Amino acid sequence: MARPGAVIEVDRNTPPTLFHYGEGFRLERLPLGSRIVYPPDPIDPIGHPERAIRRALSNPLEDDPLKELLRPGMKLTIAFDDLSLPLPPMAAPDVRGLVIEEVVDAAARAGVEDVELIAAISLHRKMTADEIRHIVGDRVFTTFWPDRLYNHDAEDPSQNVLIGRTNQGEEVWLNRRASESDLVVYVNLTLVPMDGGHKSLATGLGCYRSVKAHHTVDTLLQSRSYMHPPDSALHASCVRQGELIEDAVRVFHIETSVNNHSFPAVANFLQKRETDWTTGDQAAFFALKQVTDLAPPDVKRAAFHSMLAPYGMTGVNAGQVDKVHDKTLENVRRQMMVPVEGQTDIVTLGVPYLGPYNVNSIMNPVLVVCTGLGYLFNLYKNKPVVREGGVVIIEHPCRYEFNAVHHPSYVDFYDEVLADTTDPHEIESRYEKRFAEDAWYRQMYQQSHAYHGVHPFYAWYWAAFTLQHCGDVIVVGGDRATVHRLGFKSATTLEDALEMAEQTVGRWPSITHLRTPPLMLCEVD
Amino acid sequence: MPAGTWYSGEWGISSLASRLLGVVADARLMRRGFHSGTPRPATWAERSTAVPDRPSDLAWARMEPVRSIRYGIQKGLSAPFAEVMTHPQIEGSEWVQQLDRPAILVANHSSHADTPLLLHALGDRVRERTVVAAAADYFYRRPWLGRVVSLWLNTFPFARSGGAQEVMHRSSVLLKSGWNLLVFPEGTRSPDGRLQPFKPGVGHLAVENRTPVIPMHVRGSQRVLPKGRNVPLPAPVRIRVGKPLSPGAGETSRDFADRVEQAVQALAKGSTSPELTGSWIERWKASDKRAPRPRARLGPEAPE
Numbered sequence: 101m102a103r104p105g106a107v108i109e110v111d112r113n114t115p116p117t118l119f120h121y122g123e124g125f126r127l128e129r130l131p132l133g134s135r136i137v138y139p140p141d142p143i144d145p146i147g148h149p150e151r152a153i154r155r156a157l158s159n160p161l162e163d164d165p166l167k168e169l170l171r172p173g174m175k176l177t178i179a180f181d182d183l184s185l186p187l188p189p190m191a192a193p194d195v196r197g198l199v200i201e202e203v204v205d206a207a208a209r210a211g212v213e214d215v216e217l218i219a220a221i222s223l224h225r226k227m228t229a230d231e232i233r234h235i236v237g238d239r240v241f242t243t244f245w246p247d248r249l250y251n252h253d254a255e256d257p258s259q260n261v262l263i264g265r266t267n268q269g270e271e272v273w274l275n276r277r278a279s280e281s282d283l284v285v286y287v288n289l290t291l292v293p294m295d296g297g298h299k300s301l302a303t304g305l306g307c308y309r310s311v312k313a314h315h316t317v318d319t320l321l322q323s324r325s326y327m328h329p330p331d332s333a334l335h336a337s338c339v340r341q342g343e344l345i346e347d348a349v350r351v352f353h354i355e356t357s358v359n360n361h362s363f364p365a366v367a368n369f370l371q372k373r374e375t376d377w378t379t380g381d382q383a384a385f386f387a388l389k390q391v392t393d394l395a396p397p398d399v400k401r402a403a404f405h406s407m408l409a410p411y412g413m414t415g416v417n418a419g420q421v422d423k424v425h426d427k428t429l430e431n432v433r434r435q436m437m438v439p440v441e442g443q444t445d446i447v448t449l450g451v452p453y454l455g456p457y458n459v460n461s462i463m464n465p466v467l468v469v470c471t472g473l474g475y476l477f478n479l480y481k482n483k484p485v486v487r488e489g490g491v492v493i494i495e496h497p498c499r500y501e502f503n504a505v506h507h508p509s510y511v512d513f514y515d516e517v518l519a520d521t522t523d524p525h526e527i528e529s530r531y532e533k534r535f536a537e538d539a540w541y542r543q544m545y546q547q548s549h550a551y552h553g554v555h556p557f558y559a560w561y562w563a564a565f566t567l568q569h570c571g572d573v574i575v576v577g578g579d580r581a582t583v584h585r586l587g588f589k590s591a592t593t594l595e596d597a598l599e600m601a602e603q604t605v606g607r608w609p610s611i612t613h614l615r616t617p618p619l620m621l622c623e624v625d
Numbered sequence: 626m627p628a629g630t631w632y633s634g635e636w637g638i639s640s641l642a643s644r645l646l647g648v649v650a651d652a653r654l655m656r657r658g659f660h661s662g663t664p665r666p667a668t669w670a671e672r673s674t675a676v677p678d679r680p681s682d683l684a685w686a687r688m689e690p691v692r693s694i695r696y697g698i699q700k701g702l703s704a705p706f707a708e709v710m711t712h713p714q715i716e717g718s719e720w721v722q723q724l725d726r727p728a729i730l731v732a733n734h735s736s737h738a739d740t741p742l743l744l745h746a747l748g749d750r751v752r753e754r755t756v757v758a759a760a761a762d763y764f765y766r767r768p769w770l771g772r773v774v775s776l777w778l779n780t781f782p783f784a785r786s787g788g789a790q791e792v793m794h795r796s797s798v799l800l801k802s803g804w805n806l807l808v809f810p811e812g813t814r815s816p817d818g819r820l821q822p823f824k825p826g827v828g829h830l831a832v833e834n835r836t837p838v839i840p841m842h843v844r845g846s847q848r849v850l851p852k853g854r855n856v857p858l859p860a861p862v863r864i865r866v867g868k869p870l871s872p873g874a875g876e877t878s879r880d881f882a883d884r885v886e887q888a889v890q891a892l893a894k895g896s897t898s899p900e901l902t903g904s905w906i907e908r909w910k911a912s913d914k915r916a917p918r919p920r921a922r923l924g925p926e927a928p929e
Contacts (some may be wrong), residue, residue, distance in 0.1 A: 208909045
């Protein structure tokens, strides 16, 4: 039985607390009385994933068994989530690969000749051959790559078709191959509650015109939070789009969930609470810290990005999208939920080296905001951990560095847009369309491995609610000029940051530290 | 100057550098003097194509413990070297993984790097049962070289001129003994990387023995070790393996050789037609590691 998450109050005996700090770490002493929220330990994975997958395909939820849907002469499309999930990437075999192998096996037995596999990248960068191979596995890759296994292209007009409009007027576009298929099998991996469900297909195989229906500042401001789909306007929009797709295309949905075993054995101490660190863990941390303090960023990045997480599969369900997603969310909450009593004046968190949009890449300053204030801050249910008008303190080096191949539009967003304004509404109204329709960014997205031109805007919008909700954001240890460009305050130490925060929230503030990753979902009452 | 400092004396760095430069100078002199790595001077007499008096089929190279030693060399040295130097991209390897009887592996030839790369692409199980036809007048002209390549690559001498009957007989015996045969029907390395006409012997061998032929194509090896160079350079290599071809009823050896040549040409062009690479269902089933695989029918070892 895995140990549930916990909220610990800092006292004299509490060891220093680990803060992730980009490709490094900091140990901080939190003031007495502060709270530290720890995620639950990894729950036990399913012992025999392949068997569980076969069982799920044979006994789907409110749908026919997969083999009854397959017949010779049909057109079958298998779509799957891209590398933005899970984080860090899963050590081989990836559960998506296991599922795809079973689906392909069933198609081969049924004699389905016309099979294609599409990576549902939406507006993310196109994955490299090696990245796709890692997800689908060698056998699938060597059989289908590159003619029948490829990345979705959201900017090719010939490859996308308009399915229709929802009753709210949202356009619904879908990959042409999927729309013309007799059956679309979607293979998902859900890491956090915002993933999966109708969002998978509607977004993953959609294009800018369908994604922009819900990736707006207003929609995200109305999502409290988007990590809790029932209270999320973003997910409501995705459901409307997904239902329209279900009316037009036969969809067989498969979702998997994994536990939060996020670090390999060599960095196992990152998975543990500081109080559980053995002498060996302490020595390992000390050594790693010295190395990360001295090593150049490129070296550290290469080392960190080579780490793969030994996740275990905790659930697999197949069938009708809504029914499947309900079951998946149960599994995800079972792993992630931590009850937290009441809100707090100040929340502290360390932003790690990795977010959904910089796998095998650089976490640039815009992505620091997206990861820290967009995703990690919003890992709550009911209410944010910090009260309205409170302060968020994040720790990250915030260097001015970008990956020119993956994030070309991010560079211009930072240099041009953020130099003008950091207000999400203003950014949306004045700049989004130009970046989204820029021919050069489109070219980079289609021909290279670049994120779509509009992507930095969405990364910024994810943080819109945090920026509106909080009275101040302070970055500890960040490059001062970069932090100011982002519109935040810069502090050298956590003590300084807490002093500065008192200017906003008053003396003797309550402080809560979110010790994440591993990821967790704070259920605040 | 005091004796025994780090930079002087018999073992000082000056002396060591001098010795090293001496070795380099000698090597350069030999290399230039004997024109290794450059075309043979026109004024020199034609090189003899002499074949050893009694060409052995080198059965010792296919016996233990030589096989185990070769396995160690290929796994420990050749494979890592090939991976680092060429990052080989292998397509269609399932066709050789599912071999349930000996086959003739046919590939284009543009570099000495072809053989180790193709063997690497075959995987342990198939490579362990594959012999390579090596030009007798090139590799076996010097006995020590013949022994080295036989130990390393499991080659046997294949006469390119004269003694066709003998060569065909020896090849047939090897196929019947359960060995796969890797041959380069162009007969020699292509000077410019383009495919040269196939010699008909491969068709004859396949028709006579009713043996399937697996077409293979290597692209990029010429950049690794082009004709006339001795030092390999790093360059990406792609190896494509096609669906096995079998001689049709009534098909002549010449026609079958033409068909094999066309298959290799199509692989070179990147064709993915199901006739050449198989339908995905065929390839998927061929790559199924879970399915019971019929044991290779291995006959008795070839008589000496």
